[in-house]
Amino acid sequence: MQTQVQCSSVDPHEHAVRYAEMLAEITPPGMTRSYFGLSGTEAVENAVKLACQYTGRSEVIAVRGAHRGLSGLAVNLTSCPGWRPGRILMPGIRHAVQPNCHRCAFKPKYPSCGVACAWDIEEIIRRTTSGQIAAFIGEPLAGVSGLIRPPVEYFKIVQDITHKYGALFIADEVPTMFGRTGRYWNGSAHWAGVPDIMAIGKSIAGGTPLSGVVTTPEIANGMKVQLISTFQQNPVSLAGAIAVLEVLKEEARPSYVEAIGNEIRAGFERLTAKYPVVGNILGKGCMQGIELVKDRDTKQPFGADERGLRGNQGSRPADRRGRGQERVPLHAAARTPEGACDQGHRDPGRCHRRRAGVIGVVELSQA
Ligand SMILES: Cc1ncc(COP(=O)(O)O)c(C=O)c1O
Numbered sequence: 001m002q003t004q005v006q007c008s009s010v011d012p013h014e015h016a017v018r019y020a021e022m023l024a025e026i027t028p029p030g031m032t033r034s035y036f037g038l039s040g041t042e043a044v045e046n047a048v049k050l051a052c053q054y055t056g057r058s059e060v061i062a063v064r065g066a067h068r069g070l071s072g073l074a075v076n077l078t079s080c081p082g083w084r085p086g087r088i089l090m091p092g093i094r095h096a097v098q099p100n101c102h103r104c105a106f107k108p109k110y111p112s113c114g115v116a117c118a119w120d121i122e123e124i125i126r127r128t129t130s131g132q133i134a135a136f137i138g139e140p141l142a143g144v145s146g147l148i149r150p151p152v153e154y155f156k157i158v159q160d161i162t163h164k165y166g167a168l169f170i171a172d173e174v175p176t177m178f179g180r181t182g183r184y185w186n187g188s189a190h191w192a193g194v195p196d197i198m199a200i201g202k203s204i205a206g207g208t209p210l211s212g213v214v215t216t217p218e219i220a221n222g223m224k225v226q227l228i229s230t231f232q233q234n235p236v237s238l239a240g241a242i243a244v245l246e247v248l249k250e251e252a253r254p255s256y257v258e259a260i261g262n263e264i265r266a267g268f269e270r271l272t273a274k275y276p277v278v279g280n281i282l283g284k285g286c287m288q289g290i291e292l293v294k295d296r297d298t299k300q301p302f303g304a305d306e307r308g309l310r311g312n313q314g315s316r317p318a319d320r321r322g323r324g325q326e327r328v329p330l331h332a333a334a335r336t337p338e339g340a341c342d343q344g345h346r347d348p349g350r351c352h353r354r355r356a357g358v359i360g361v362v363e364l365s366q367a
Contacts, residue, residue: 055167135167
């Protein structure tokens with residue numbers, strides 16, 4: 001044996017340091033501290049633990065329709081029917097309404113609503129918590145509940161409210177980091193604020209397990225308990241992550257994804273003009289889809305059982321209203337070998353291109 005490698009973070013090894021440096025180059029200014037894990041679930045857990053440690057508080061505001069993973073804390077932060085734990089219930093978590101302008105819980109139309117879904121979070125804090133919350137956790141684009149894109153002002157308002165109450169703003173960027181939504185490396189950059197903590201994951205390391213929490217040195221230093229786990233700095237995963245980021249920088253920078261996303265959107269707009277069954281275009285960049293409805297005025301979803309289309313397994317049980325939603329790009333891609341990319345089996349750098357290419361061919365040619 002020539003070299004012995006420490007997988008846990010007891011001693012940082014070369015790949016972990018190199019990858020942390022690379023992440024610091026593409027994350028928002030000041031977010032220079034990274035901590036690794038093996039799944040998005042773990043990243044979310046660690047992000048929330050960090051916020052609780054830093055603030056000395058324990059209450060958290062999450063969002064309805066969110067999927068945050070499968071651990072005890074993550075399922076409690078989750079708000080999708082079918083994913084909730086049932087028996088392992090944790091106190092101290094409130095779920096705000098989903099910012100979904102197409103199917104608004106408050107009914108009025110954007111923008112005359114004044115982004116009521118964001119302002120309601122102050123009411124939730126004041127009326128249903130001790131007022132001493134540790135964090136708000138939200139995702140730039142809600143994946144599992146159907147690629148829901150919040151109104152552009154939403155996160156800035158929520159972040160201001162969160163800070164007003166002395167809490168941290170956590171962006172769950174597990175599916176949206178690395179340019180997936182186009183234009184920026186992190187999805188939360190589409191709105192003005194910079195998150196305090198970001199959770200990242202998915203195919204970050206080309207299919208080998210890896211996730212991360214990214215934050216500022218000040219917040220990172222708030223972690224006063226041990227967060228050591230056996231494989232968290234897996235050198236194979238980290239080598240994969242370094243390679244993936246190099247490929248992304250060369251072949252699929254966020255500007256490239258944005259251009260592809262615009263093509264996808266234009267194709268979906270043509271489909272909308274042609275087929276009344278297309279009720280709404282969802283998502284952004286290379287995370288787009290269409291929602292199928294029986295009637296555009298009533299927005300009655302196209303029933304999952306009658307549609308004869310294969311639904312996304314994640315979104316099906318998540319939300320009945322979402323049964324008509326098809327994440328068409330993912331399905332289109334899933335029918336090809338390249339589709340495996342979405343499951344994180346392949347290099348997401350090439351995945352961006354291949355998925356985009358497949359969407360371009362399958363969808364745009366139908367239009
Ligand atoms: C927004 C979001 N957060 C967290 C997770 C959990 O990630 P993982 O399945 O890697 O534990 C997911 C998984 O789909 C997700 O979409």
